Amino acid sequence: MxxxxxxxxxxxxxxxxxxxxxxxxxxxxxxxxxxxxxxxxxxxxxxxxxxxxxxxxxxxxxxxxxxxxxxxxxxxxxxxxxxxxxxxxxxxxxVQLPDSFIDVLACPNSNCISHHEPVDTRFYVKKKSTLKLKCHYCEKTFDHLFFSELD
Missing domain, CATH: 3.30.70.140 (Aspartate carbamoyltransferase regulatory subunit, N-terminal domain)
Known part of the structure; x- marks a missing residue:
């Protein structure tokens, strides 16, 4: 064939x-x-x-x-x-999942300081298998699906 x-x-x-x-x-x-x-x-x-x-x-x-x-x-x-x-x-x-993402994504938490102060966003990879990211500033953890919808 x-x-x-x-x-x-x-x-x-x-x-x-x-x-x-x-x-x-x-x-x-x-x-x-x-x-x-x-x-x-x-x-x-x-x-x-x-x-x-x-x-x-x-x-x-x-x-x-x-x-x-x-x-x-x-x-x-x-x-x-x-x-x-x-x-x-x-x-x-x-592709390799890094340990952190700096100034790549916006935090889904609208109360996060990263939305109100001139700081670079920063997320740490907390779980690789189902990809969970933790915000450096508000310390909330989010499923990757929150981010894949962002423009």
């Missing part, structure tokens, strides 16, 4: 693979990928070799930084980043 590409190959850039279904569009918004002049290809609800579904994002002429890869873990903790040069994968790595 011949393999068929579901999403067009790119010559240079990054491929974010193994994104959970319905997270691809959130990642596009979170990283403002619609604000670039580079070609963005997004595949939603693509079939995997195991018969499950996934999302996929390809960004031409752009390489995902380590910091961005770590931020991706909020949406896709098992995502893989492929760096492409001349249509070949030259580097492949899995």
């Amino acid at each position: 011949q393999k068929k590409l579901q999403v067009e190959a790119i010559e240079h850039g990054s491929v974010i693979d193994h994104i959970p279904v319905q997270q691809g569009v959130k990642i596009i918004r979170f990283f403002n990928l619609t604000q670039t002049n580079e070609k963005i290809t997004i595949g939603l609800n693509l079939a995997t070799h195991t018969g499950q579904k996934k999302d996929l994002i390809k960004v031409e002429n752009t390489f995902i930084s380590d910091k961005q890869a770590n931020q991706l873990a909020l949406f896709a903790p098992h995502a893989t980043i492929n760096q492409i040069k001349d249509f070949k994968v030259v580097n492949k790595f899995q």
